[in-house]
Each structure stands twice: as structure tokens, then as C-alpha cells.
Amino acid sequence: MISPVIAFNLQEFAGKFGLHTEAFIAHFIAFAVVVCVVVFFGIKPVMAQLEERRKRIEEGEAMHERSKQELADVKATGEKILTEARDTGKQEVEQARQTAARLQADLSAKATAEAQTVIENARRQAAMDSQREKEALKGEFVRLVAAATAQVTGKVLSEEDHRRINDEAINNL
Numbered sequence: 453m454i455s456p457v458i459a460f461n462l463q464e465f466a467g468k469f470g471l472h473t474e475a476f477i478a479h480f481i482a483f484a485v486v487v488c489v490v491v492f493f494g495i496k497p498v499m500a501q502l503e504e505r506r507k508r509i510e511e512g513e514a515m516h517e518r519s520k521q522e523l524a525d526v527k528a529t530g531e532k533i534l535t536e537a538r539d540t541g542k543q544e545v546e547q548a549r550q551t552a553a554r555l556q557a558d559l560s561a562k563a564t565a566e567a568q569t570v571i572e573n574a575r576r577q578a579a580m581d582s583q584r585e586k587e588a589l590k591g592e593f594v595r596l597v598a599a600a601t602a603q604v605t606g607k608v609l610s611e612e613d614h615r616r617i618n619d620e621a622i623n624n625l
Contacts, residue, residue, distance in 0.1 A: 594618040 597617055 590622060594621055597621050 594617070601617060
């Protein structure tokens with residue numbers, strides 16, 4: 453319990469300042485109720501909403517960072533694909549050039565071989581034509597020699613004379 457000295461001092465203190473104990477306790481209880489109502493129905497819900505908003509902001513920032521990283525990864529992958537495509541394209545163009553050069557060389561060699569074949573065939577044909585013409589000229593020459601001999605000698609030549617004269621003329625040629 454409260455000692456009588458303290459109680460007397462409180463009464464004297466309350467009397468000096470006009471403090472009434474019952475009214476003070478009622479006001480104190482009312483104040484405590486208002487504080488509890490404000491804390492439970494005002495501050496706690498607001499703090500919960502603020503905490504929830506803070507969490508959403510943090511999630512948004514984390515998502516933003518992930519998006520930045522994914523975008524950087526996609527850009528890097530895109531650049532890598534473009535580089536590979538350029539390299540592959542260059543290789544294919546180079547292979548096409550090499551193939552074209554080989555084909556050109558093959559076709560050139562084939563055309564040269566065909567030209568040589570045509571030239572050889574033409575030379576053979578010319579040689580055969582020349583040989584035929586020589587044979588024809590020999591035959592004509594033999595006939596003319598026989599005719600000239602017949603006129604000079606004035607006699608008709610036999611088959612054996614013709615052969616002998618032809619052989620001599622051919623050997624002399």
C-alpha cells in the first residue's frame with residue numbers, strides 16, 4: 453500500500469494543481485483505449501500495407517534486374533547467332549567460289565580436250581583426203597603416162613605393159 457506520507461503528498465499535489473483522482477483515472481483509461489484503437493485499427497493495418505508495398509517494390513526491382521539480365525543474355529545470344537551466320541555465309545561463299553573455279557577449270561580442260569579432238573579429227577580427215585587425192589592423182593598420172601607412151605610408141609599397150617609402166621612411175625614418185 454501507499455504510505456500515508458506519499459498519499460498526503462499526492463493529495464496536497466492534486467489539490468494545488470486541481471487534479472481529481474477519479475477524473476484522472478477516467479481520462480487515463482479513455483486515453484489508453486484511444487491509443488489501443490488507433491494502434492490496432494490504424495497503425496497496424498497501415499504498417500501491414502506499407503510492408504506489403506515494400507515487398508512488391510522489392511519483387512518489382514528483382515524482376516527488373518532479371519529482365520535486364522535476360523535482355524543482356526538475349527542480346528549476347530543474338531550477336532553470337534549473327535556472328536555464326538556471317539561466318540557460315542562467308543564459308544559457303546568461299547566454297548561456292550572454289551566450286552565455280554573448279555567447274556570453270558574442268559569445263560576449260562574439257563573444252564580444250566574437245567578442241568584437240570576436233571583438230572586431230574580434222575587433221576586425220578585432211579590427211580585421208582590428201583591421201584585419196586594423191587591416189588587419184590597417181591591413177592590419173594598413170595593413165596596419162598600410159599596414154600603418152602602409147603602415142604609416142606604408136607602401139608597399143610597390153611595389160612602387162614600398163615602394170616610395168618605404172619609400177620615404174622610410182623616408184624619414181
